[in-house]
Amino acid sequence: MEINSIFKPTSFPDVLSLPSSRLLDDSMYQSVMLLVSSDEDDRGNYNYARVSNLGMIYLYVHRKGTKRKEQTKKDYLRELLLFLNYVHSLGKHDLRDISRFEVEQYQMQLEQTYPKTTTLAKKIGILNSFFDWLYREEYTTKNLTRGLIPVRIDKEAIPEREIDEEVLKESIQYFNNHPKVKSLLLLLGTTGLRLNEVITPNFSDLTYDRTRNRYYLRTVTKRGKIRMANIKDYVLEELLEYRRRLGLNTKIDKNDTSPFYPNRLGRHYSLSSLSSSLTEWMKESGLVTTQNQRVTPHYLRHYFAQAAFAAGAPIGHIAETLGHSLERTTKENYLRNSLKKQHDVSELVDIRLTN
Template identity: 25%
Template sequence: MLLEDVVKEYEYYCLAKDFTEKTLINKRQELKQLLKFLDEKRAVHELESISFHDLKAYARYKQQSGLQPSSLVSMFKVIRAFFNWCVREEYLDENIAKKVDLPKQPKKVLKGFSTDEVDQMINSFSYKNYFEARNKAMIAMLSDCGLRAKELRELETKNVKETTILVNGKGNKERYMFISPALKKILIRYERIKKEYFKEKYFNENYYFLSYNGDLLSHVGLDKVIKEAGKRAGIEDKRVSPHSFRHFFAVQSILNGIDIFTLSKLLGHSDVSTTQRYLQSLEDFELIKKAMPSSPLMNLNKK
């Protein structure tokens, strides 16, 4: 069976599964590069002809070309997913990609935002016009609700209620998030300014946060807002991205006493192990602060 034909069929399978555009592009690019390597370097064109050694050679080739361990692991996740599908479709008997040893990724402790830094970023925007108010509200919601970038951008107006937000997450899984009084105060002012700004302009009523032309805010547009917030707050030694606020939400939730299973549901994770990865970035002083109330001796003294 021609490898090119199988990859094409797999692409339609991914489309039917309603993967995000970003995921689809990533899968196409990775598999296209694999096919090119197998064609030019190994003279392999049939699915059944691919061996473990071909994939091992591809991993080595990508490493020698300067691909970082983390990127190599991400790339092979795509390849393994493709071969898993081939096994499910009974085109292959086993997933040979699983046999390829990959370099271990060094575990990095991420430097998360402090509460002061998040406060500075929220307050770096004012209420003097629609865009300032929108940016303030978006950063406040990311910090207080831990939404994914896509969830925030595609948040529907009808789903923002008095005290809750209905979030449409990955795989169209819905979950509710609580609107705290502090966040509600910001949203009320934002909604008032938004209504006034678009009073005589076109705007898409479906979406809660709108772009300059009154429509769905792009991923790049949101990223620019976040970068601007970091710049205004003078944050230079940390990654400033929409995901960083999701990480902040996770860490603060744990430090404030939420158990990991509840947090997993709030984040929209299907597996608790995904949530656990967020917690690997708790810095030592935060761990010590959290451990104090659970000290056995401290609790003995209370009796």
Template identity: 30%
Template sequence: MKGFSLVHIGTEIRERKRGLHQIVSLMLDSTYYDALEERNEHHQRKNEDLFNSFTDEEMMYYYVHQRKHIRKDRERKETTKTEYLRILLQFYQYAVESESFLRQDLDYYIEETILKNLRPWHIRNFQEYLSTVLLGKGGKPYSPATLDAKMTILKSFMKWLYETKYIQHPLHKEILSTSLSEQEIPNRDLYYHEVKQLLDYYKDHPINYGLLTMLAMTGLRIQEIAKASWGDVYLDSLSGHYRLRGAGKGGKRFDKLLHPSLYERILAFRERRHVSTVLNPSDQGPLFPTKNGDYYQYKNLSNYIVRIIERTDLPFVKERIDRITPHYFRHFYAIYSRQQGADIFLIQKELGHSDRKTTERYLEKVLQREQEIGLMWKEQDF
């Protein structure tokens, strides 16, 4: 890591030499990981505890980059690592800035570490801070869903620190529950009549029409669409349909049907961008290229989708409390598939969910309506 040392992160934070965004970018470099592994092997040979000589900063770095699968494509993606680093460094910044308090608060203070000096009440203080600080959207406190996501990652990190014997107190057990009530779970449902309005609005705009149709008719994540290649599209000789191959979250392979109407809109998108519409398995160019012919950065593409939806000014869009993001279309895919008679297992498989419960959350309202007692009544009796 040229010009940067893990052991200096605390100083960088304390003296504000770099912003957290810069530090996250630097810590995404995984080249230091092998050196940390070698140190652990050295400890093992000497019958010493693993992580015996690690610093706080190295523990965070190792935790984020640690390898759990023999295949690299099954490891954490850079986007996941970025999110983990943001959350852990936010916590670490809070702890570093509280160092003078920690020194006064403890009878015995361990030098050159922050994490080993933390106690249960310090964790609860951070939770209180996080629930009130005005760092959420629109300068407001974090939403319950964001708080839950942050504390889930922090709890996992604290549990790992305890299990590796880096810290002596099971701080993960002191983290108060942040689980969401039914009312706090964000409503990301999107229904056919709403999607149809969006598609009708942009039917004369090949770029927006193609992108929105792709989201609606495949249920793919925006990351998967952004990195899809034209060469991954093929004509299936078995069914006669066009399909798209690719790798999704966690390296899971997918093979998606491209309905004729969707395929036509993909071609219209590509014609507007002045790129080839002839199938070519060796073409590694983007399926949906930018104006310059490059791959979209998925966050830029996601923000673009949000903007074009808001730009419609359709009534159902204005009535939403939250902005409609590309992820809502995965909910639509699940809901519409269920309404067309698809089994939950098939929907789970199509969306690439590891846990059936995730799929059931997408379908919660639909499943409730299917079991509604009132449907058993004989209306003519009244």
């Protein structure tokens, strides 16, 4: 990332042509912050007078204390550059010239393009956070967040992500001769791990706990926390068979830096590639929800939570296992229907007629 593109006024077409890898490169962040902070005023405000709109996006995406992961940064960059494209379409080349009304119009466009409330809420959330930061840093004099209306997500409209255990078993058995797919379905279904939490660890992250007589995989969750996921023996057996077919080591070795779940070349999978492939594999095997809807890899995380709850696991333990900071997330997003069924009092009311 060249420092000139952050400070020099940049025409918008040039902004769009910048490779994402340059915008994602945070190597210039500290240098830029040193420059803008060198002219701090007596109220503690930094001087962003020389920073372009692109530079402000760069500073916002990489700002310290947010702990944003690479994919999150990509999402933020995409949404903010799309907004700048909208600004340019209005004949303006500086987002500080945008009006509250024009922000409202942009949200209307998004609502027409993205009717799914969860998708829309994410986009509006990114813009709201960016506008708020610009205003608090006094880069803008207008509080553009006033032009955004929070998106209310209708929980009842979210697709039910319930999978019948027998249907899942049939899907897994469909891949009996394909340990690559079978082991992955078993891994996700018995651990509740996200797909990224399976493909990121190395084989050296797999350890055996003699006290508990169990295998554990050390992985990093979405929020950067360490999770020790229990890998059941029969699941590990399938994974080792897959590694064996690839010619990889199958003995636990703390020095083995090969991927825990490798691709056919013995390397780490890319998340998008494996997610797409697994979705197609599940479709091929006939795996659907109880409402006969298509499933994605994330649905197996829901299956895990629901199966654990049905087996008597406390909600707090399920939340902790899944890495949810709030039990509310587990209740509302993963166990909504399970709790409705559990709390239903119909069984207490009986008007059966007797002869």
